[in-house]
Amino acid sequence: MGLLSWAEGVDNKLQMLEAQFKELDFAKDNLTEKFEYHSKTLASQAAQDEMWTAVLALRFTSMEMNILYSYVIEVFICLHTRVLAKLPDLMRSLPTLASVLRRRIKNKNIRVVWESVLEEFGLQDGDITALCTFFIAYGNKAEHYPANVRQMYIRDVTFLITNMVKNQALQDALLRAVQVIEKGKVVRASKEQKSPLKEFIPSFKK
Incomplete structure (x- = not known):
């Protein structure tokens, strides 16, 4: 025992x-x-x-800043328009890109659509963070220039970005923004300018 x-x-x-x-x-x-x-x-x-x-x-002239801002705002319009095209039932509850960014965190459906839209445009979340930071910093004093006005002021915006923007993440984001918009011009032309973006952008023209 x-x-x-x-x-x-x-x-x-x-x-x-x-x-x-x-x-x-x-x-x-x-x-x-x-x-x-x-x-x-x-x-x-x-x-x-x-x-x-x-x-x-960043040390740009006001004209250069307006040009970069114009690309950024047009990318935001592209993204927002594309998200709404994929989620037409949520059009009223997603009035801005900011509302999409907020609601994607808790709404899986919005998050999946958002990620697919980013992939379509060749963008990443890091690019959006950089572009949003740029927008917040300069949006209150920048002015939107439509494409024809931008071409009058500067012919090589890519050189401007690579020469003046030293932060790699910000540089990449701005270059991708330019690529999205310039590529979008070709697409819209090939589709006889039937893209919903064409109807949205004119309201930003001065």
Whole structure:
């Protein structure tokens, strides 16, 4: 009986130790998860700070800034128009691109459509972050120039961007914005300008 009791006591202690180890493993996993989350948050914050620094450090003339702003706003119009084309039932509840960006976080359907639209245009979420930062920084003082006016002022906007924008993420985003709009011109021409975007942009002309 003494040996049996001893064995039972050892078994109980082993079970207690096993339970404690499980608790330690759970705590370790929980801490690791929190650490990874905070690391990602800090990295994201650092990237945002770097983007804001890059945007605010831009030194363009007002004319050059208006040209870049025009491409950015037209890309936003393209994206918003395309999302609404895929989600016609949500047209009233998604009046702006900002509403799409907000609601995509909790609405899976909107998120899937948004991601598919970005893919169609060859854009990524990082590009949108950069373009939104640019828009917020300069949107209140910039003016939209339609394509014919832009061509009067500058012939090679790509050179302007690569020469003046040093932050790679911002540079890539602006170059892609230009590509989307310039490529869109060819598409609209080939479709006899039946794109819904053609009806939307004129309201921005001065």
